[in-house]
Amino acid sequence: MSFAHPINAATKVQTQNPVLFILLGASNLSRSFHGLKCCIKRCIFPRPASFLHAMGPGRGYISGGGILNAVYSPILESGIFEVSRSKRIENQQVVALITDIGNDIMYDISSEKIIAGLQYLFNVLGEFETNIFITLIPVDLENDVNESLFHIIRQIYFPKSSVEYSQALNSVNAINAFI
Incomplete structure (x- = not known):
């Protein structure tokens, strides 16, 4: 019994339809970015993948942020959606990862504004019929x-x-409930 090598078994459609990945986040995404890209490429092989990202330690979605001397514009104002529109091929599959949402809380952005920003993000990505993967804010302040x-x-x-602690706790709970 012989098995075809995956590349030989791939159809023309599989190898010619690249997937666009939009990765949005802060320090957690920044630290795992290289490994995540390699894993995604390996998992969807032989389909090609292209990547757009807005990330960086301390980065916020609504508020500018950063750490030490690195300063980042808010993700929602980074221009990534305009680049996505221009880079995307017609009928191209788009996948988005939205993570590291909690930094805006610490920049004193209300949970209502963060939720409105997330809703805007969902609407923009919906224009591309994007498959969206979003992570909750992973901290359980009351227990951790x-x-x-x-x-x-x-x-x-x-x-x-x-x-303050109570403000952060209420914001985390409200945002996670929305997600």
Whole structure:
């Protein structure tokens, strides 16, 4: 019994229809970006993949952000959607990963504004009939981070933030409920 090599078994349609991946996030995505791209390419082989991304440590969706000397514009104002429109091939499959949503909370953006921004994001990506994958904000403040630890973390990573523990807790819960 012989098995065809996957590339030999691939149809013309499979090898000629690239998938566009739009990756949006902050530090978690930045750290895993290279590995994620390699994994995606391997998983959809022989189909080609192209990638657009807006990411960076401390990056927000609504608010500008960053860490140390790196400063980023808000993801929603980064121009990625305009680039997506111009780069996308007609009828091309588009997949989006939306992650690292919580930074805006620490920049004192209300949960209502963050949810409105996410809704805008869904609407824009809907124009491309995008398959959307979104992660919840992964922290459970009530069980994982007490108020004292919250203030220490806030001081280290968001030294200009005045967000209080209860405000962050309510925002995380509201945004995760929306998602």
